[in-house]
Amino acid sequence: MTSTEFPRRELVFEEQASGSSLLLKRNCSISPGGMLRVFGLLALGSVGIGTGFALAGAWLILPFAGLEVLALGAAFVVTARHATDFERIEVSNGRLTVEISEADRVDRYVLDPRVAKLRLEKDEGYGARVLLRAPGRDVEVGRHLDPEARVEFAAELNKRLRI
Numbered sequence: 001m002t003s004t005e006f007p008r009r010e011l012v013f014e015e016q017a018s019g020s021s022l023l024l025k026r027n028c029s030i031s032p033g034g035m036l037r038v039f040g041l042l043a044l045g046s047v048g049i050g051t052g053f054a055l056a057g058a059w060l061i062l063p064f065a066g067l068e069v070l071a072l073g074a075a076f077v078v079t080a081r082h083a084t085d086f087e088r089i090e091v092s093n094g095r096l097t098v099e100i101s102e103a104d105r106v107d108r109y110v111l112d113p114r115v116a117k118l119r120l121e122k123d124e125g126y127g128a129r130v131l132l133r134a135p136g137r138d139v140e141v142g143r144h145l146d147p148e149a150r151v152e153f154a155a156e157l158n159k160r161l162r163i
Contacts, residue, residue, distance in 0.1 A: 019092020020160060024144045025085070032080040039076045043069045087141055091160045098132065098139050109139050113161045120154045130154045
């Protein structure tokens with residue numbers, strides 16, 4: 001089985017006898033470790049400047065610097081939790097497997113590709129949603145793609161389901 005990973009716009013399903021696989025990931029430009037280093041530098045700079053002003057007599061700046069570091073830390077934690085989110089879509093041996101990882105949670109759906117229907121819903125604000133519909137469940141895929149790539153992805157996935 002081939003596995004193709006692409007965080008960009010290229011949509012490549014490679015066909016082989018055992019099936020095909022596609023990994024969709026967020027386009028994340030910095031690793032969680034790099035993000036921690038950037039946060040440390042920003043926090044050190046903010047607290048350092050606040051301490052300098054506090055020593056010069058403007059002590060009220062220091063609590064606000066602390067609040068700034070807390071808010072920045074919360075934003076970095078939320079971003080880091082979702083940096084490794086992915087969707088894996090596999091079509092092989094008469095099964096369609098969709099694995100969705102978001103933060104700490106991994107959901108795995110196994111569908112029959114012969115009865116699964118692909119639905120592309122156009123939306124004004126969001127662009128387009130790609131839904132895999134099977135009896136009893138709907139699974140949204142392609143959330144890490146831009147709206148134009150979702151349309152292209154839906155067409156390609158629909159072809160794979162009909163093979």
